[in-house]
Structure formats: structure tokens, C-alpha cells
Amino acid sequence: MTKRILITGANRGVGLALVEALAADAEQVYAGCRAPTAAAELQAIAEACGNITVLPLDVDDADALAEAAASVDVPIDLLVCNAGVLNGYGGLDSEENALEAESMAAFAAVLQTNIAGPFFTVKAFWQHLQKSPKAAVAIVSSQMGSQQHEAANAYAYRASKAGVNNIMITLSHELDAAAIAVAAYHPGWVRTAMGGPGAHLSTEQSAQWLAQRFAELDMSRSGRFINFDGEDLAL
Template sequence: MMANASKNMLITGANRGIGLALTQIYLNAGWQVDACCRQPVGAVTLNDLAAKYDSLRIHALDVTDHAAIDALSQLLSDKHYDIILNNAGYYGPKGYGFGHVDMDEWRKVLEVNTIAPLKIAEAFYSQLLAAKGTFAAISSKVGSIAENTSGGGYIYRSSKAALNSVVKSLSNDLSPQGIIAVALHPGWVQTEMGGPNALISTEESAHGLYTVLEGLEAKDSGRFLNYQGEEIPW
């Protein structure tokens, strides 16, 4: 299947869940997709897609390895990215309460969910600027401070609240150069992270996110939106 060479995307965490569903949607829409995951050898469905679409390239990337991010940017230095989609995420432990926070896990979650997206923004800045593209980060409603009425979840909540702050700063810094930066809540999705009791499928979430991303305008930079395009309070 031939691709529309005028549209390019880089996506992290593309081997399963929402990342895989988004990769499929953008390939179907004719985009060139550079899909990243930690272990491409084990990404069976993603490799199946690569056999079907000549517009898909798969790259091994651990988003906590900053030297690897820089090396990938160098490899892809000639690309103009219309969208860089930071989807890779890590939830960390569940079921703990106050007094039982695993500090080492907290650092690990922050590395993946908060620090890595900013590192990617810095490393791929020139490719994003070349297309005046969109920097999108998959956040979470649980990162909303205004909507935190139940407490707990210190590790994941704080990582997404911090990510939202990163996105807001990126918007302020990069919007004058024509780059849009947004935080997106995908909904409670039936993934390995979301669990079987989640409310929506990966496909429903991904289609919603795709629609939101397609409709973004310059004035939307710095917003926190859900997969239905609705504003979420910070």
C-alpha cells in the first residue's frame, strides 16, 4: 500500500494498546510512520503491519535512554514531522496507599512519563520545526489536579501532572514558531495498563485521538483535551 509522503509521524510505544491502534490508523490514512518500541523483535503485530505497509519503519527505542533518542534523531535528521506522538508510558505499582510509596518505582515512572517526552521534544525539535508540526503527549485525566478528589495514586498522578506542565511550557516556548503542543487524555481504555474493566476499546480511543489531532489549530496549543475533544481542567 503506497503512502502519502507529505505526512510524517513519529510515535513511541507503538507495539501494543493505543500506540499500535494509532499506528494502524495513521498508516491507513496514508502517513509515513516511524514507530518506536523497546523490543521490535517481540512486536509481532507491528512487524505484520511493516510487511503490509511500505510506509512503516520500526525503530528500537528505550525512551529512558537519552543517548539512544539523540542517535535516532540523527538517523532521522532529514525527516519533517507533522506529528510527534509521545505514547510510551509506564504506570508503576498499583494498590498501594499513603506510607507505602515505592520511591525507586516513582523515579522510573517519572523517567518514562515526564522526562522522556521533553527529551524527545528537544532532540527532534528541528524535524518538528521543519513541518511546523504538532507535539502531542498522551497524558491522563488522573493528572488533573482540579479533578483529584479521591487522593492516592501518587506515582502515576504526579507523573502526568508534571507532563502536563511540560506540555504547557512547550506550548509557550514553541507556539510562536508554529509548533502546536497538546496533552491528550485517551479515556479509560482496555489495555494492559487500563485493565479489562475499562470503558472503551483501544480502537475507539485511537479514532477519537486521531480526530482531535486532525482538527487542531494554532489556538489549541497548550490545551489538555480528551479523546472526544473536550477540555480537561489542569
């Protein structure tokens, strides 16, 4: 057991299941979420486990990231950038966009959270990572971001995940000298608010797969885009 782990978007979905799965074999898990007082399920898990610290963390808010980083006074061995948003599956046809999924504001918000969010999270916790003897960054991306994916919709989301994969590559280059491994992961199609009830995997299944992947993340895998089952994915 090595790990001091920080996870963003930890109050529900894949993030919440990751907290539970990773806490089983961690020294301490820092579970970041936007509204800790409203995160009843996470708070209950934290109480039951004893090695989970819930902290306020909005990846769109520079001050919140700085405050979260200042509140963590130990090295971070694994930083999991999981927080993300999907603004629907809209295309060019506005008739399909009842929620104005591809309005300019919605488009920009998705890019902000899904691309800039992980980048600024890593920037906020970079010094914590440097203090670890063996640090790694896992970015929860999506196969939807692959250039090989055949979707003909979800422009903002797809672009955001392609963008964060590019951030992952650049981070892997910059952090190579510090021996900090960085990789992006597809968690599978998961039954969450985002994935919907018809998805293939439960959150627990996805988290178990991802926990295995994160355990093998070292410099030999840095810069790669990896499926939940361990297969390499096309960027």
C-alpha cells in the same frame, strides 16, 4: 494527507492502535519501541501497511533517542509522545503495595518515563519538527493528572501526568514562536495492559478518537489538555 508521524510506545496498547489508525492517512509513520525484534504485532502491521518504519526508541535513554532522531531523515509533522508507565494504585498504606508501588525507585522511574520521557523526545526531534511546514506535538497524558481528579492513590502516576501537562504548557510557550502546536490528551479509559480488561474503550476506539483530535491540532489548541472526545479538561 500531510503527515510524517512519529509515535513512541508503538508496540502495544494505545500506541500500537495509533500506528494503525494514523498510518491509514499518513505518508510515513515512524513507530518507536524499546524492542523492535520482539514487537511481532507491530512488525506484522508494518509489513501489511508499507508506510511504517519500526525503530528502536527508549524514552528513558538519551543515546537511544539521539540514535532514533539521527535515523529519521525527513521532517516530522506530528510527534506523538505516547510511551508511559503506571506503577499501580498504591497509597500511604504499604499493606496495599504488594509490588512496592510507591517505593522511591519505582516513584522516580515513573516520573522519568512519563515526564522526562516526553520532554527529551521532543528535544530529540525538535529540529525535525522545525523543518515541517505545520508541526504539532501530541502528548498522551491522563485525566488522572488533573488536579480536579478525586483519586486518593496512584501518587507517582498522578504526579507524573500532572507534571507532563506542565511540560506541555511550557513547550507550548517556547514553541509558539516556531508555530509548533503542543497539546496533551486523555485517551479515555482503554483496555490495555495498563487500563485493564474492564476499561470503557477498545484500543481501536481510543485511537480513532485520538486521530480525530490530532487532525484538528493547530495553534488555536496549543497549550490545552483535551479529552478523547474533544472536550477541554481541567489541568
